[in-house]
Amino acid sequence: xxxPVRIRRALLSVSDxxxxxxxxxxxxxxxxxxxxxxxxxxxxxDAALPxxxxxxxxxxxxxxxxxxxTLHPNVHGGLLALRDNAEHRAAMEAHGIGAIDLxxxxxxxxxxxxxxxxxxxxxxxxxxxxxxxxxxxxxxNHAFVAVVTDIxxxxxxxxxxxxxxxxxxxxxxxxxLTAYARTAAYDxxxxxxxxxxxxxxxxxxxxxxxKLAQTLRYGENPHQRAAFYRDGSSRPxxxxxxxxxxxxxxxxxxxxxxxxxxxxAEFSGSGPACAIIKHANPCGVGQxxxxxxxxxRAWNCDRTSAFGGIVALNRVLDAETAEEIVRIFTEVVIAPxxxxxxxxxxxxxxxxxxxxTEALPDPKTAVLSFRQVAGGFLVQGSDVDGVTREGLKxxxxxxxxxxxxxxxxxxxxxxxHVKSNAIVYxxxxxxxxxxxxxxxxxxxxxxxxxxxxxxxxILDLPETPARGCVAxxxxxxxxxxxxxxxxxxxxTAVIQPGGSMNDPAVIxxxxxxxxxxxxxxxxxxxx
Numbered sequence: 001x002x003x004p005v006r007i008r009r010a011l012l013s014v015s016d017x018x019x020x021x022x023x024x025x026x027x028x029x030x031x032x033x034x035x036x037x038x039x040x041x042x043x044x045x046d047a048a049l050p051x052x053x054x055x056x057x058x059x060x061x062x063x064x065x066x067x068x069x070t071l072h073p074n075v076h077g078g079l080l081a082l083r084d085n086a087e088h089r090a091a092m093e094a095h096g097i098g099a100i101d102l103x104x105x106x107x108x109x110x111x112x113x114x115x116x117x118x119x120x121x122x123x124x125x126x127x128x129x130x131x132x133x134x135x136x137x138x139x140x141n142h143a144f145v146a147v148v149t150d151i152x153x154x155x156x157x158x159x160x161x162x163x164x165x166x167x168x169x170x171x172x173x174x175x176x177l178t179a180y181a182r183t184a185a186y187d188x189x190x191x192x193x194x195x196x197x198x199x200x201x202x203x204x205x206x207x208x209x210x211k212l213a214q215t216l217r218y219g220e221n222p223h224q225r226a227a228f229y230r231d232g233s234s235r236p237x238x239x240x241x242x243x244x245x246x247x248x249x250x251x252x253x254x255x256x257x258x259x260x261x262x263x264x265a266e267f268s269g270s271g272p273a274c275a276i277i278k279h280a281n282p283c284g285v286g287q288x289x290x291x292x293x294x295x296x297r298a299w300n301c302d303r304t305s306a307f308g309g310i311v312a313l314n315r316v317l318d319a320e321t322a323e324e325i326v327r328i329f330t331e332v333v334i335a336p337x338x339x340x341x342x343x344x345x346x347x348x349x350x351x352x353x354x355x356x357t358e359a360l361p362d363p364k365t366a367v368l369s370f371r372q373v374a375g376g377f378l379v380q381g382s383d384v385d386g387v388t389r390e391g392l393k394x395x396x397x398x399x400x401x402x403x404x405x406x407x408x409x410x411x412x413x414x415x416x417h418v419k420s421n422a423i424v425y426x427x428x429x430x431x432x433x434x435x436x437x438x439x440x441x442x443x444x445x446x447x448x449x450x451x452x453x454x455x456x457x458i459l460d461l462p463e464t465p466a467r468g469c470v471a472x473x474x475x476x477x478x479x480x481x482x483x484x485x486x487x488x489x490x491x492t493a494v495i496q497p498g499g500s501m502n503d504p505a506v507i508x509x510x511x512x513x514x515x516x517x518x519x520x521x522x523x524x525x526x527x
Contacts (some may be wrong), residue, residue, distance in 0.1 A: 004166030005144055009078075010102035010526070011035040012044070013070065013131065015109050016151060021047040023104075023154045030161055037069050037405065038062060055100070070130040079103060079137040083144045102157075102167075103138040104148045111189045111232045120197060127190055132183045142176035143169065149182040155252070185209035189232065206379055206399065208370060213239065219251045226251045232513075235367065236359040237261050241334060244343060248355030249332070254311070256280055257332050257355065260312035263417040265360040265387075267314050275296040275417075277310040282439065285414050286430035292321040297430035299328075301460060302451055310334070314360060317342045326352070336360055383524060385416060392518040393498070395507050400493040400516040403428075404470050408495040408518065411472030416524040422474040423448045423482075425466045425491065427495045432465040433489075445482050449489040466490050474524040476500040480509035487513040497523040 010032050013371045014020055017040065024034060024044055034051045034355045036044055039354035044051040053140060058072040081088045092099070108128040112345065118126070138147035146167045152177065160171050167175075188209040210229030219226035223348050228251075230239045240258045243249070249257070260277035267273035267287060274294040276284045283305035286297030291313060299306050311325055311333045319341035325333060325347050333346070334355040346354050363385070370379045389405065400408060411426035418424060423444040425433035433452035435444030452466035459465070467490035476499050477483060483506055486494060498519030510517045 003519065004087070004160075004164045004168045005101060005146075005172070006166040007101040007146065008031050008516065009033045009035065009098060010104060011070075011078075011100050011134070012104040013037040013040050013054075013134075013159075014104060014106045015128075016106050017043055019151050019154055020044075021049070023151075023158070023355070024049055027102075034412055035100070038066060056395060065125075067129065070134055071348050073097065075134065076137050079134060081144075082141070086091075086114075086404070100138075100145065102146045102148070105135055106151065107135075107186055110186065111514055114189070114193050114234070115234050123197075123229055128186070132186060133261045135179050135183050139176040139179040142172040142396055146172050147175050147179045149175075149179045153178070177241050180210075199364075199380055201381070214248065215246070216251050216254075225250075227253055233367070235365070236336075236357040236361050237270060238334065240353065241355035244338070244354040244356065245346060246332075246351055249353060251386045253332055253353070256310045257312070257334050259417065260310045260332075261334050261357070262361060263414070264312040264314045266363050266413040268360045268363075275312045276301075276306045277312065278305045278308070282417055282431070282434060283309060284412060284431055285410075286435075287410070288429070290320070291318060292316050295321050295324055296427070299324075300455065300459065301378075301431045301434065302455060303328075304454075309311045311429045317356075319345055343486070357487050383416060383526070385413070385522070385524075387412060387520045387522055392495075392520065394515040394516070394518050395498065395503075396510045396515065398511075398514065400470070404493040404516060407470040408472065408493055411470055412495050412520065412524075415472040415474045416526070418474065418526065420474055420525045420527060422472075422524070422526070423491070424472045425449075425452055425469040426472070427465060427469040432469055441475070441477060442479075442482050442485060445471075445485045445489075449485065450491070463506055464490060468492060470494065472496070474526065476503070476523070477506045478502055480505050482506075483509045483513065483517075487515060491515065493517070495520060497521060499523075 010027055012024060012035060020043060028049055035054055035057060036051045037054045041053055042053050042501050050302050054070055058074045061267040062069040074097050078099040108126045110126045113123055113126040119290060135147055135149055135210045138145045160167055188207040210231045212227060214228040216226040216228055218224055238254050256277050259280045260275050264273055264275040271287050272294040273287045274279040274492040275282055276298050284298035284301030288294035288297055306474055308329050308331055311330055313335040316337035317335040318339050322345035326345060330352055332353045336357050336359055338354060346352055366384050367382045368379060369382055370377050407426045410429055411424045414431060415422045415424045418434060420429045421438050421441040421444045423435040425448050433448035436449035449466060453464045456464045469491050470493040471486050471491045473496040476497050479502055493516040495518050
């Protein structure tokens with residue numbers, strides 16, 4: 001084996017033809033013979049480049065609507081033969097197999113076909129067979145063969161050839177790594193789509209894949225290495241957003257921004273809304289007649305925690321709202337869009353990141369989530385809320401008023417996005433206290449009350465903002481003590497899943513204290 005390996009013969013068969021002609025012309029200028037198939041060959045001929053059809057090499061025409069064209073020993077032998085093995089060389093000579101030193105394949109656009117909502121038969125026809133087979137063959141034989149599966153590697157390959165006259169083993173190893181990861185991701189996309197098409201919630205094997213979007217400075221802590229990958233889905237959010245200004249997002253920024261945007265999307269069908277997130281928990285959520293009002297109402301829930309937080313908006317960011325946001329230090333702002341005037345306001349804050357997405361994610365669309373554990377990982381569907389007003393069960397003597405019911409639904413939507421145990425106080429379309437992530441539900445109840453009291457002092461109010469609020473609990477109250485705390489704070493109505501053995505005692509406490517209570521029959525644990 002010589003290193004670097006000179007490229008004398010290349011096989012190009014690509015679906016995405018971006019940059020193809022310039023790349024192929026550069027190979028030709030380096031004396032590389034070009035082999036190709038179908039549309040790729042036609043594109044090269046149209047550019048007046050000399051190209052030989054793979055069908056000439058195999059002695060067989062493309063057949064079965066292109067399903068069979070490269071699955072032949074003359075192709076795979078050229079990719080897999082060990083150049084330093086005498087028996088392999090003898091077999092190549094005996095059967096007229098020429099060596100292929102470079103393979104360039106970027107696969108049928110299966111992921112894009114699924115993303116645009118194509119029917120089952122169309123998706124099937126966009127599953128590449130010959131491409132992955134060739135990629136795996138070339139990658140296995142990276143001691144001698146270079147394999148390119150991404151147009152991003154065109155320029156590095158040409159630079160390698162120009163500098164060294166061929167490809168080094170280290171370079172081919174990196175290409176092989178990318179190649180195997182690409183075929184793995186491709187197969188993952190196919191198996192995930194098929195599981196969804198068959199409504200198979202627990203297939204025997206489950207895989208996840210993504211393409212590197214960004215190497216991060218560090219993970220949750222500075223000593224942890226980290227990176228951000230996109231999964232290729234079209235769900236609007238931090239992975240699809242355009243960043244207009246500010247330094248690169250960190251691991252924690254990305255995680256918190258995702259949490260904020262998913263929460264504010266719960267209010268896509270209502271008026272202007274804002275969610276402020278800190279450490280993946282909301283510290284304030286508000287609705288208003290304007291986006292500025294919604295932001296201020298969210299901020300007034302917990303001004304202390306909002307400092308250095310993530311702001312998510314469900315409407316196009318305007319200048320008036322932007323001017324309020326820049327009054328305090330904010331890490332990231334994400335919205336469906338932003339006016340030029342709003343961008344101009346943010347331009348003075350160089351470290352503030354502004355992201356726009358063009359749309360909001362649909363909270364009713366189920367997606368898979370997974371979490372690693374020692375020796376494996378857990379997979380589940382997303383927490384799609386199926387609670388409706390008609391489906392609520394009033395369990396107390398007093399039913400909630402229309403205003404209370406509006407706030408109960410608001411609180412319930414927020415509670416879905418608060419780490420368990422979660423208690424959320426809401427008054428007039430805005431959170432006034434949030435208790436998150438406690439081992440005891442009573443503790444969450446008391447923390448939410450304390451935060452409401454602190455904000456009452458900051459705002460110089462005559463009483464706690466929680467007086468006259470409603471409350472949501474992400475899971476049932478196991479004992480009456482939580483209800484008693486809610487009543488002492490000033491809550492007038494409660495929404496909770498129900499289902500505790502002590503429901504009768506909890507309901508009795510609510511009746512005794514004059515609270516209205518409704519059961520949803522669905523909980524929102526978030527760990």
